[in-house]
Amino acid sequence: MTNTATVAPSAQYLADEHGYFGEYGGAALPPHLVEPIAEVARAYAEASADPSFHEELQALLSRYVGRPSLLYFAENLSAHLGGARVYLKREDLNHTGAHKINHTLGQALLAKRMGKRTLIAETGAGQHGVALATAAALTGLNCEVHMGAIDVAKQHPNVVRMELLGATVVAVDEGGQSLKEAVDSAFATYAANPEEYFFAIGSVVGPHPYPSMVRDFQSVVGREARAQVLEAEGRLPDALIASVGGGSNALGLFTAFLDDPEVRLIGVEPGGEGLTGDRHAATMTLGTPGTLHGMHTRVLQTAAGEPSPVHSIASGLDYPGIGPQHVRLQEQGRGEYVSVSDAETLAAFQLLTRVEGIIPALESSHAIAHAVRLAPTLPADAVLVVNLSGRGDKDVDYVAERLAR
Numbered sequence: 093m094t095n096t097a098t099v100a101p102s103a104q105y106l107a108d109e110h111g112y113f114g115e116y117g118g119a120a121l122p123p124h125l126v127e128p129i130a131e132v133a134r135a136y137a138e139a140s141a142d143p144s145f146h147e148e149l150q151a152l153l154s155r156y157v158g159r160p161s162l163l164y165f166a167e168n169l170s171a172h173l174g175g176a177r178v179y180l181k182r183e184d185l186n187h188t189g190a191h192k193i194n195h196t197l198g199q200a201l202l203a204k205r206m207g208k209r210t211l212i213a214e215t216g217a218g219q220h221g222v223a224l225a226t227a228a229a230l231t232g233l234n235c236e237v238h239m240g241a242i243d244v245a246k247q248h249p250n251v252v253r254m255e256l257l258g259a260t261v262v263a264v265d266e267g268g269q270s271l272k273e274a275v276d277s278a279f280a281t282y283a284a285n286p287e288e289y290f291f292a293i294g295s296v297v298g299p300h301p302y303p304s305m306v307r308d309f310q311s312v313v314g315r316e317a318r319a320q321v322l323e324a325e326g327r328l329p330d331a332l333i334a335s336v337g338g339g340s341n342a343l344g345l346f347t348a349f350l351d352d353p354e355v356r357l358i359g360v361e362p363g364g365e366g367l368t369g370d371r372h373a374a375t376m377t378l379g380t381p382g383t384l385h386g387m388h389t390r391v392l393q394t395a396a397g398e399p400s401p402v403h404s405i406a407s408g409l410d411y412p413g414i415g416p417q418h419v420r421l422q423e424q425g426r427g428e429y430v431s432v433s434d435a436e437t438l439a440a441f442q443l444l445t446r447v448e449g450i451i452p453a454l455e456s457s458h459a460i461a462h463a464v465r466l467a468p469t470l471p472a473d474a475v476l477v478v479n480l481s482g483r484g485d486k487d488v489d490y491v492a493e494r495l496a497r
């Protein structure tokens with residue numbers, strides 16, 4: 093039923109040979125990492141031109157992940173909001189409960205193809221680490237996940253999951269003991285032994301080729317959704333809505349629609365407790381040009397050029413940077429970026445749970461919250477597709493505690 097054949101977007105939406113989307117992207121790396129990352133870029137270029145690589149990945153996506161994921165018409169939610177017909181792309185129904193498995197499997201297959209034995213990564217909230225440890229268990233690779241010591245304590249259930257899946261969790265107790273130190277530690281370990289390790293990144297961020305590669309692995313989401321909405325409605329949707337942390341679930345949904353200018357592409361970032369203080373992670377709205385994690389992009393940064401502390405009710409969205417292609421899409425007038433607050437997100441989480449019996453991840457609840465705003469302003473024959481990037485079981489204890497306060 094769903095057509096998952098690859099149709100590349102037009103060249104204006106692809107990176108150039110150095111990984112630049114306009115001025116953004118590239119590979120800003122210390123000298124000792126230039127060659128290992130260039131090796132990844134060469135291997136990915138070769139793999140992505142090889143039909144057998146795509147077949148192998150597609151087989152895992154259908155046999156193991158359970159793709160295609162449903163495109164669900166949320167009839168109760170649509171009636172409740174009044175206005176547009178709202179569809180949910182059900183990435184929450186994937187094995188492991190979110191979209192991240194799409195790109196960790198892709199990177200695991202590439203690592204094997206390159207002859208690497210160990211997947212290495214950093215993780216903050218632990219979602220990337222768990223998806224990566226899952227892919228490693230399936231494909232027979234080792235997995236080493238670096239985490240700030242504070243995050244290890246905060247994210248205990250994810251640490252247990254990773255260890256059960258066979259991963260080694262390295263607690264980093266330098267400096268602030270958080271994501272920044274974990275990134276540095278994972279990169280240092282990788283650089284010391286690039287024959288052994290494949291560095292796996294959890295979103296459309298980092299040096300070239302990762303923003304393009306992770307987007308390609310996620311783009312199955314939009315290819316399916318495009319065929320599914322055409323089948324259900326006989327036409328393309330008026331808008332797509334997705335949450336944006338680094339931006340991988342958003343580009344996953346958007347990519348198959350880039351050359352359909354009548355389809356609005358809306359990314360929703362975390363407005364947290366408001367845009368006036370520093371308790372948010374609204375990088376597209378308030379960030380400035382800078383270099384972070386090997387890419388030139390927009391960054392929430394201090395006057396001294398250090399990444400700012402960021403906050404979101406959804407731990408998967410609190411990142412001070414953004415995938416470089418999103419900055420370019422906004423400049424091209426193709427992507428629109430808005431923010432919603434923690435309070436709106438919590439209300440959307442409760443609403444979807446009550447009217448549809450679907451508990452969304454707090455990350456995905458940002459996209460729902462914007463649909464709650466937008467749908468009532470549109471006519472009854474308008475169609476919205478919201479990316480339900482993950483399920484909310486991981487968030488229920490936190491939500492219960494917030495609501496009790």
Ligand SMILES: *Cc1c(COP(=O)(O)O)cnc(C)c1O
Nearest residue numbers: 295337338339340341408455482
């Ligand atoms: C990690 C995560 C996100 C944010 O990451 P993107 O790269 O912006 O998609 C969103 N939703 C869920 C469920 C996640 O786990």
